[in-house]
Structures are given as C-alpha cells and as structure tokens.
Amino acid sequence: MRQMSQPTARRYGELIVEERERLGLKREQLAELIGYKRAAIEAVEGSSQRQQTYGLLAKLAVCGGLDAHYIVTGQRYAPLAADEQKLLEHYRSLDETDQATARRAISALAST
Structure with a gap:
C-alpha cells in the first residue's frame, strides 16, 4: 500500500490558512463557526508544532467547511464526474460475480 506523506506542522497550518481564505473567511468568522476563539485559530x-486534534480537524471540516483531506494530505480530493458517479452506482448494484466480470472487462479495455 502506498503511504501518503503527511504535511509538516508548518505546512499543516499554512493549509488551514489556505482553506480558510479559499472560503473567504476571516479568522473571527471561522472561530465563530467552529466554536473556538480567534486566538485559537x-x-x-x-503553529510550528502539530498539536491539532482530530476533533479540531473535524470541526474545521464539518462546521467550517474546510477540506480535511487537503489539510491532512496536501492533496485535493477530486470529486467524481457525473458519468463516473453513474458508472460507480451501476457497478455497486451488481452482484459479486458480475462485479468481477466488469473489473476484468475494464482491465482488458484499459490494457489495449
């Protein structure tokens, strides 16, 4: 399994700033959204030390709208396009045997 590199503590803080600014929020606004004080944000x-907890990260994502995946990994999560989502829905509706057949067919198509 491929390991993802974790952002450094400084980079972690910078990613939070980047996400807050992407959403057009000031520190005070973000603090209010997640129930923290501005000084905490x-x-x-x-921070030069990675002291943030999963609880804070969850609040930043759920209440503040920040992209937790991006903050943790430094990589943007790319949502599926509508046609990809439909393909996935169809695949998930198949039984295991048909899913295996679909995987083999897709692998064969991809390798040509």
Whole structure:
C-alpha cells in the first residue's frame, strides 16, 4: 500500500490558512463557526508544532467547511464526474460475480 506523506506542522497550518481564505473567511468568522476563539485559530494557523486534534480537524471540516483531506494530505480530493458517479452506482448494484466480470472487462479495455 502506498503511504501518503503527511504535511509538516508548518505546512499543516499554512493549509488551514489556505482553506480558510479559499472560503473567504476571516479568522473571527471561522472561530465563530467552529466554536473556538480567534486566538485559537491564530495559534493553529501559525503553529510550528502539530498539536491539532482530530476533533479540531473535524470541526474545521464539518462546521467550517474546510477540506480535511487537503489539510491532512496536501492533496485535493477530486470529486467524481457525473458519468463516473453513474458508472460507480451501476457497478455497486451488481452482484459479486458480475462485479468481477466488469473489473476484468475494464482491465482488458484499459490494457489495449
């Protein structure tokens, strides 16, 4: 299994800043959304030590709208296009035998 590199502590704070700014939020606004004080947001964004908890990350994502996947991995999550989503829905509706057949067919098509 491929291991993802974790952002450094400084990069972690920078990614939080980047996400907050992407959403057009000021520190005060983000703090209010997640129930923290502005000083806490400032500390997290400027931290040289990775002290953030999963609870804070969850609040940033759920209440603040920040992309937790991006903050943790440094990589943007690319949502599926509508046709890809439909293909996945069809695949998931198949029984195991048909899913195996579909995987083999797709592998054969991809290798040509």
